[in-house]
Amino acid sequence: MSSTRAAAESASAAVYVADVHKSFGDVQALRGVSFAAERGTVLGILGPNGAGKTTTIKVLSTLLRPDSGTAFVAGHDVVRDPAAVRRAIMMTGQNAALDQNLSGRANLEFFGRLMGLDRKDARKRADELLELFDLAVPGRRPVGSYSGGMRRRVDLACGLVVRPEVIFLDEPTTGLDPRSRQSVWHLISRLKDEGITVLLTTQYLEEVDLLSDKIIVIDGGTVISEGTADELKARTGGTFCEVVPRDPAQLGAVVQALGDLIPQALRDEAVALGDRVSIPAADGSETMAEVLRRIHTNGIAIADVALRRPSLDDVFLTLTGHPGTHS
Numbered sequence: 001m002s003s004t005r006a007a008a009e010s011a012s013a014a015v016y017v018a019d020v021h022k023s024f025g026d027v028q029a030l031r032g033v034s035f036a037a038e039r040g041t042v043l044g045i046l047g048p049n050g051a052g053k054t055t056t057i058k059v060l061s062t063l064l065r066p067d068s069g070t071a072f073v074a075g076h077d078v079v080r081d082p083a084a085v086r087r088a089i090m091m092t093g094q095n096a097a098l099d100q101n102l103s104g105r106a107n108l109e110f111f112g113r114l115m116g117l118d119r120k121d122a123r124k125r126a127d128e129l130l131e132l133f134d135l136a137v138p139g140r141r142p143v144g145s146y147s148g149g150m151r152r153r154v155d156l157a158c159g160l161v162v163r164p165e166v167i168f169l170d171e172p173t174t175g176l177d178p179r180s181r182q183s184v185w186h187l188i189s190r191l192k193d194e195g196i197t198v199l200l201t202t203q204y205l206e207e208v209d210l211l212s213d214k215i216i217v218i219d220g221g222t223v224i225s226e227g228t229a230d231e232l233k234a235r236t237g238g239t240f241c242e243v244v245p246r247d248p249a250q251l252g253a254v255v256q257a258l259g260d261l262i263p264q265a266l267r268d269e270a271v272a273l274g275d276r277v278s279i280p281a282a283d284g285s286e287t288m289a290e291v292l293r294r295i296h297t298n299g300i301a302i303a304d305v306a307l308r309r310p311s312l313d314d315v316f317l318t319l320t321g322h323p324g325t326h327s
């Protein structure tokens with residue numbers, strides 16, 4: 001890319017990252033990460049534990065200085081103008097700075113005052129956010145008494161007191177119950193509707209599939225693939241055949257029975273995900289017929305067998321050589 005084009009892109013994209021490296025002693029956490037996120041979009045950053053997701057987010061939010069490479073957020077250089085970056089972003093996620101003794105409402109009001117709202121506006125905004133996050137009633141109790149999910153919602157709400165240009169959500173749904181997770185998903189769509197750019201890291205494949213305009217897959221400190229969910233699936237190619245044994249204890253037996261139908265590269269990995277075994281079906285219905293014949297010969301009772309397009313699980317397995325985390 002020419003330097004003029006890079007300059008233009010760094011100014012127009014909400015987030016622009018080029019060849020960022022970051023090491024901790026001997027550990028190379030980022031080995032040349034590059035990507036861009038358009039304004040008003042949701043970028044999903046998908047990767048297993050230790051991939052470099054949090055390090056990337058910390059560099060972009062100016063909590064860590066990159067060893068080399070460049071990164072711009074809302075048009076500001078994270079190294080040269082970190083103060084401008086901080087004004088344009090909101091950070092939430094793994095470390096909430098909530099006062100446990102104050103109510104959710106008082107915490108939000110406090111954040112509002114801190115961001116320069118007068119008392120009346122701060123209180124009004126606090127009440128709007130409590131409503132949005134379904135916290136109107138518990139909002140009156142001290143944060144110290146909240147469940148993990150409620151605390152997470154207050155944490156997110158605090159960052160929204162003043163509308164940021166870019167929001168970083170570092171595994172916002174990890175450890176949440178399904179209901180709280182849904183409300184975070186709902187919120188992310190709202191943020192997008194408001195024109196805010198969201199960078200969302202996750203280990204949950206279905207989460208990025210559902211919410212992201214674009215996905216980057218990170219593993220070992222580099223971007224190993226990027227595109228829309230559909231593009232990633234198309235790149236993985238072909239059809240998959242899925243077998244669900246009636247008794248989940250028979251998953252191993254299914255793997256045994258399929259034998260050489262499972263590609264060598266996947267043989268040592270858990271091709272059994274959840275309640276099913278999933279294999280590439282290069283010959284479509286012919287592969288399925290062969291699968292059924294082998295299952296039958298081995299006397300395994302099955303609940304379901306189907307051909308389907310690749311899921312993001314397959315994408316993840318194909319790209320990284322190990323299965324993703326399931327919610």
Ligand SMILES: Nc1ncnc2c1ncn2[C@@H]1O[C@H](COP(=O)(O)OP(=O)(O)O)[C@@H](O)[C@H]1O
Nearest residue numbers: 024027029047048049050051052053054055056
């Ligand atoms: N402060 C640190 N000191 C030493 N190693 C670190 C530090 N932070 C992260 N790492 C290492 O850098 C790699 C990437 O970590 P991280 O960015 O937290 O990954 P992720 O968020 O994708 O799980 C891992 O190998 C991790 O152990």
Ligand SMILES: [Mg+2]
Nearest residue numbers: 053054055171
């Ligand atoms: Mg992390």
